[in-house]
Amino acid sequence: MRSSQVLILALVLLMATSTTSSLQSQAEAQPSAAQLITLYAHSAGNTTILNASPPTGPAKYSDARKRITFDLSPVLGESAHIDGSLIYTLLLNATVPSSGIISVWLSELQLTGQTIVIPGTNSSDNVFLDNQTQNYVVGTNAPIDYEFLPGSAIQLNIVVSMHTLTIPYLVWDLPTSLSTRLHPTSMKIPLLNPTQTKFDIQTMQPRYGMNGTILQANTDCNCTKAEISATVTDTIGVYRLIGSLIVTAPNGTAKQVVGLATSDYSLTYSYNVSLTQGAWSFSPSLLDLDGNSYSWKIELWIALFYEVSFQVADESNESLQNAALRITDTIGQGAIWNATTDSAGHADLLLPSSDIVGPLNLTVSWLSGSFSEEQNASGAISLFVRVPVYDFAVKPLMADFVPLPNTDVVLQSGNRTIAANATGLRDRTFQRF
Numbered sequence: 001m002r003s004s005q006v007l008i009l010a011l012v013l014l015m016a017t018s019t020t021s022s023l024q025s026q027a028e029a030q031p032s033a034a035q036l037i038t039l040y041a042h043s044a045g046n047t048t049i050l051n052a053s054p055p056t057g058p059a060k061y062s063d064a065r066k067r068i069t070f071d072l073s074p075v076l077g078e079s080a081h082i083d084g085s086l087i088y089t090l091l092l093n094a095t096v097p098s099s100g101i102i103s104v105w106l107s108e109l110q111l112t113g114q115t116i117v118i119p120g121t122n123s124s125d126n127v128f129l130d131n132q133t134q135n136y137v138v139g140t141n142a143p144i145d146y147e148f149l150p151g152s153a154i155q156l157n158i159v160v161s162m163h164t165l166t167i168p169y170l171v172w173d174l175p176t177s178l179s180t181r182l183h184p185t186s187m188k189i190p191l192l193n194p195t196q197t198k199f200d201i202q203t204m205q206p207r208y209g210m211n212g213t214i215l216q217a218n219t220d221c222n223c224t225k226a227e228i229s230a231t232v233t234d235t236i237g238v239y240r241l242i243g244s245l246i247v248t249a250p251n252g253t254a255k256q257v258v259g260l261a262t263s264d265y266s267l268t269y270s271y272n273v274s275l276t277q278g279a280w281s282f283s284p285s286l287l288d289l290d291g292n293s294y295s296w297k298i299e300l301w302i303a304l305f306y307e308v309s310f311q312v313a314d315e316s317n318e319s320l321q322n323a324a325l326r327i328t329d330t331i332g333q334g335a336i337w338n339a340t341t342d343s344a345g346h347a348d349l350l351l352p353s354s355d356i357v358g359p360l361n362l363t364v365s366w367l368s369g370s371f372s373e374e375q376n377a378s379g380a381i382s383l384f385v386r387v388p389v390y391d392f393a394v395k396p397l398m399a400d401f402v403p404l405p406n407t408d409v410v411l412q413s414g415n416r417t418i419a420a421n422a423t424g425l426r427d428r429t430f431q432r433f
Helices: none
Strands: 002-006 034-044 045-049 061-065 068-072 082-083 087-094 098-109 115-117 123-129 136-140 144-148 155-162 170-173 186-192 195-203 214-216 223-234 242-247 254-257 264-276 276-290 291-295 298-303 304-315 324-329 336-338 346-352 360-366 369-375 383-387 390-396 409-413 416-422
Touching: 034 068, 034 155, 034 170, 045 155, 061 264, 087 155, 098 136, 098 346, 123 136, 123 155, 136 276, 144 155, 195 276, 195 336, 214 223, 223 276, 223 298, 242 264, 264 276, 264 298, 264 369, 276 369, 324 346
Parallel strands: 002 390, 045 068, 214 298, 304 383
Antiparallel strands: 034 045, 034 186, 061 170, 068 155, 082 144, 082 186, 087 136, 087 170, 087 186, 098 115, 098 123, 098 155, 195 223, 223 264, 242 254, 242 276, 276 291, 276 298, 304 346, 324 336, 324 360, 360 369, 409 416
16 A cells, blocks of 8 residues: 655546346246136036046037036136136037027136136127037127136036027037037136246255356266256146156257156156256246147256456555455356455455356456456466556645644545545544545
């Protein structure tokens, strides 16, 4: 540290600044658009149910003058949020030709046994029925915004009121293989994020970043032993999903991992592996019975870590004590490494190989200023960092060179205050800026 004795002090301190890259979540965002899911009317013994499986027969029918209700089975595994318009497809005929009115609506059968009619889901239309089974398609007039509770059953309610004594019949469970002209009794319901994925990483090696996606390789094998699992959940049921977990190694080779259903609503993909150095990706890729695709991805970086020594100095090559070092990755994983220089301006950090994670952002903060640059950790190296600041002391003196006690000293650049301090009462020692 250098000193200066002055009568009039004028100082401009220039600081170089830069910004670090923004942080991003490693696991890709879950699909946010509503997925249009078809729920078909079925018979199960003496009960009438709804599920996502297309009908295989035999066809059933019933007098529709009395309300026919189909209950979702199995019930909802999680909450289900309708966001959009509903489309109802019905198969109807009658004993003799006659006109009438069909009415369709949804209700929620909660775990408590309470039944709630869902506002806005009612749809009515005039129909003309005869002994030929025909499709009739109706929909809601406006988009529906409603959330079902976990464990509830979505109920599809159908009733037909005829203008004569003829009997209207609702037909369901008609296999599509029997007719290309007729579509099964069903409903299309738009659900927000019915399918979700959660990743889990089990390893004994240190992990870094917001989601722990930068892993320290073991020097014995230049690898990381880990168990990667992806658990897919679906509020309707995983029976309607088909797909696998795609594991892609750093050399581009891919492997498919088959999932195991752990409940009606969850499917788990597990992969035990020694991850070699480089970038790995894990991506469940799924299709549902309606042809909707679901895909998520998590990337892991496996890297050797090196001890990097930093020597920090000011513009005059004086060592900077108490300079704060902050290292962040440039691949958007939110990894942060911090250190503070000692009295000799020295600090050590254990950092991942830049051969794997690319260059690292270095920010040095000292007093009220900061300086940033990119650095590479290519091995156990020493790096010299010169910061565009000056570490010195100021001793205010009166005209007769008598030290000024209790004097405030402010350093400014234009209208910006760079630093401020005050001399002491007794010792009148140099003050540092």
